[in-house]
Amino acid sequence: MSSREFKGSLSDLSMPSPMLQNMVNLANQDNNGRFDVKQHLQSPWNVLVGAQYELTQNFNITTEFGFAERNSFFIAGEYRF
Incomplete structure (x- = not known):
């Protein structure tokens, strides 16, 4: 089965909207926020x-x-012109 792992710093994330970026900044006020995501296909x-x-x-x-x-x-x- 295919699996992936993503690790990094919240400071390195660039969100597509200002609202999402503000949420990340709120969670990362001390610039020490990290993430570690492990995902795999169920099937x-x-x-x-x-x-x-x-x-x-x-x-x-x-x-x-x-x-x-x-x-x-x-x-x-x-829609096609």
Whole structure:
């Protein structure tokens, strides 16, 4: 199974929004904050079923469902000029 580990300092993180950066700064007031994340896949495979439907010549909807050990749902709209 695939696994990864991420370690580092909170001072090195650059968050995508000012609100998230303020939250990190609040947790890291003394600049000694560290993180250690270990993650692994629950299952290396996920069964997917999907469909794409053309509503008009310019607009499509795509859906995807994942099931078995990992449940997921995805929907997207696409507009073409």
